[in-house]
Amino acid sequence: MSDNQFKYSNSVIVIPLVFVLSLWFVFWLEIRFDFDFDENGILPRTFSGLQGILFSPFIHSDVSHLYHNSIPLLVLLAALRYFYRQQTVVVIGYGILFSGFITWVIGRENYHIGASGLIYVLVSFIFFKGIQTQYYRLVALSLTIILVYGGMIWYAFPKVDDTISWEGHLAGLITGFVLSLLYKTAEYKKVAKYDWEQPDYNPLEDKFMQRFDENGNFVNIPVLEENEICDFEEMN
Structure with missing residues (x-):
């Protein structure tokens, strides 16, 4: 709440x-x-x-x-x-x-x-x-x-x-x-607006985070898997 x-x-x-x-x-x-x-x-x-x-x-x-x-x-x-x-x-x-x-x-x-x-x-x-x-x-x-x-x-x-x-x-x-x-009160929790605020968030699976190496340097965009390519084409 x-x-x-x-x-x-x-x-x-x-x-x-x-x-x-x-x-x-x-x-x-x-x-x-x-x-x-x-x-x-x-x-x-x-x-x-x-x-x-x-x-x-x-x-x-x-x-x-x-x-x-x-x-x-x-x-x-x-x-x-x-x-x-x-x-x-x-x-x-x-x-x-x-x-x-x-x-x-x-x-x-x-x-x-x-x-x-x-x-x-x-x-x-x-x-x-x-x-x-x-x-x-x-x-x-x-x-x-x-x-x-x-x-x-x-x-x-x-x-x-x-x-x-x-x-x-x-x-x-x-x-x-x-x-x-x-007498219990409602649970007061901040509403999660972003993916990284979710309790099950895994940064290793985040496509944005994969653009950075362990030192925080920008690297090449990760290669999209075949199913992700299909999804992208369908969206366009």
Whole structure:
């Protein structure tokens, strides 16, 4: 498949905007009506805490927490939709479910909230999938992702910052990597236009190449075989 599959559509902008606006709407509801949605987050290894697998990405502690998650989500969701159109829904959906469940299993006994787990899913998926395709545009995207967001890796380890859910970050990295292995993308190959670009090309059988010796010097035109002479006469 060629670059033609990378086509811009309104969904590249709409999907990230709708998703991020939904986060801000939930936060507005919490402020406006004095709700406390923290208890709807992930509470590890408790039955009631399972609800947080679905709800936690939409719950944030304050404006700063929400703001710092919104910008990466806008960028990463747009990149996901543009470069991995067919995988967008499954990466977002299963990314939330699987990273949330892993957090529920390994997390500390505290409420885990925020969309940072999904951010780590997106970073991990886009990076590893680009490397796996070995396609120059997607590899370049992977390198860009690691340059911009590579520093986030430290927040997937304990003791770096006790105020964040490093378990959710680690769960996101694991989930993104697994999804990059499970969901295949099209093979990105350059379309062969010339004979020498074909995989079975043999220069010894090329009539043009036979006009040159092993040192690259021009030699006499090879003698046409009888059947080739007949073909040539028929063409004329």
